[in-house]
Amino acid sequence: MKIERVALHVMQMPLIAPFTTSFGTESIREFLLVELTADGVTGWGEVPTMAEPLYNYETTKTAWHILEDFLVPMVLGKEFAHPDELYAAFDRIRGHYMAKSGLNNAAWDVYARQLNQPLAKVLGGVKDRIEVGVSVGIQDSVAQTVKTCENFVAQGYRRIKVKIRPGWDEQMLRPLRQALGDVPIMADANSAYTLKDAPLFERLDDLDLMMIEQPLAEDDIVDHAQLQRRLKTPICLDESILTPEDARKALDLGSCRIINVKVGRIGGHSPMKRLHDLCVERGVPLWCGGMLESGVGRAHNIALTAMPGYKLPGDTSASDRYYHEDIVEPAARLLPGGYLAVPTAPGIGVTVLADRVAKYRVHHRSFAR
Ligand code: OSB
Numbered sequence: 546m547k548i549e550r551v552a553l554h555v556m557q558m559p560l561i562a563p564f565t566t567s568f569g570t571e572s573i574r575e576f577l578l579v580e581l582t583a584d585g586v587t588g589w590g591e592v593p594t595m596a597e598p599l600y601n602y603e604t605t606k607t608a609w610h611i612l613e614d615f616l617v618p619m620v621l622g623k624e625f626a627h628p629d630e631l632y633a634a635f636d637r638i639r640g641h642y643m644a645k646s647g648l649n650n651a652a653w654d655v656y657a658r659q660l661n662q663p664l665a666k667v668l669g670g671v672k673d674r675i676e677v678g679v680s681v682g683i684q685d686s687v688a689q690t691v692k693t694c695e696n697f698v699a700q701g702y703r704r705i706k707v708k709i710r711p712g713w714d715e716q717m718l719r720p721l722r723q724a725l726g727d728v729p730i731m732a733d734a735n736s737a738y739t740l741k742d743a744p745l746f747e748r749l750d751d752l753d754l755m756m757i758e759q760p761l762a763e764d765d766i767v768d769h770a771q772l773q774r775r776l777k778t779p780i781c782l783d784e785s786i787l788t789p790e791d792a793r794k795a796l797d798l799g800s801c802r803i804i805n806v807k808v809g810r811i812g813g814h815s816p817m818k819r820l821h822d823l824c825v826e827r828g829v830p831l832w833c834g835g836m837l838e839s840g841v842g843r844a845h846n847i848a849l850t851a852m853p854g855y856k857l858p859g860d861t862s863a864s865d866r867y868y869h870e871d872i873v874e875p876a877a878r879l880l881p882g883g884y885l886a887v888p889t890a891p892g893i894g895v896t897v898l899a900d901r902v903a904k905y906r907v908h909h910r911s912f913a914r
């Protein structure tokens with residue numbers, strides 16, 4: 546594919562309800578869309594940054610800078626045989642995986658459209674529907690948490706993830722387990738604890754949580770290994786895994802038993818496939834995390850979750866769990882039993898609606914040669 550044009554769109558979409566984690570509250574989802582045209586075929590990618598560097602160090606502005614000044618000039622006017630080759634061109638640029646993922650994934654969409662095949666199939670996917678769960682932010686009260694979670698269970702979601710932070714953990718999780726019976730529950734701390742909190746996590750062992758996600762610092766797989774040795778509950782790493790090599794090291798150290806893949810966090814489908822294959826080889830279950838994506842990022846998440854290594858329900862909930870209206874058609878809808886359908890149309894399998902993109906766009910620029 547010869548890259549003819551790249552357009553970057555800064556998007557701001559209001560969430561139906563604010564989403565609170567241990568690092569802050571988001572009410573308007575800010576992110577970038579990458580629109581890439583090669584050989585007359587257009588593909589889309591999503592850069593799932595936020596306005597502030599709270600989840601990781603990237604922001605929408607750093608991603609714009611890295612794309613505009615470095616990544617876009619590396620691909621514009623160039624010819625690539627495969628999206629992996631385009632990703633390899635980014636080798637010299639350190640980090641900034643979310644910025645890289647936007648271009649890499651847009652190239653995968655183009656590539657699959659050129660093959661006239663769904664992206665899921667091109668990535669090696671084998672499922673026609675994926676099992677999904679829901680990620681519930683920090684609520685005002687325990688009663689509110691129980692009600693919110695019961696409502697999602699009634700809709701069919703197959704597992705509940707709740708956000709925790711110091712002062713909002715055991716006192717919420719015990720009554721929640723009581724209320725939900727044997728519904729699979731897990732907790733995500735977004736790095737809010739230290740090894741000093743190990744006794745708390747040991748007490749949580751009897752709640753039979755599916756896993757505890759990223760309890761400790763994002764840059765620390767050493768303390769996670771110590772904590773994992775003390776727990777029956779599996780630790781799942783999210784923020785700590787930026788590359789397939791990070792995953793290998795964390796698994797070698799015993800820092801986790803499960804890995805959450807966010808295709809943006811690790812740079813796109815090209816490195817994602819390597820991480821997937823490593824985890825399949827080692828028998829480590831994967832699941833697909835989320836960054837409250839729009840329909841573009843959601844379609845990429847659905848496509849990748851069709852791969853066989855994704856063994857556990859992910860955070861890819863239906864579009865209506867986040868947004869009043871989506872920027873793609875058809876928007877992802879929850880099927881009975883807690884599934885999303887894997888699209889069968891070419892590429893990401895959804896149509897990006899130009900008028901909706903324009904409605905929620907605050908800035909854009911097109912690069913061509
Ligand atoms: O840690 O998984 C996380 C949302 C924003 C930033 C970080 C995280 C999340 C979620 C929501 O948990 C996942 C989703 O529903 O997209």
Ligand code: MG
Nearest residue numbers: 733758759783
């Ligand atoms: Mg997480």
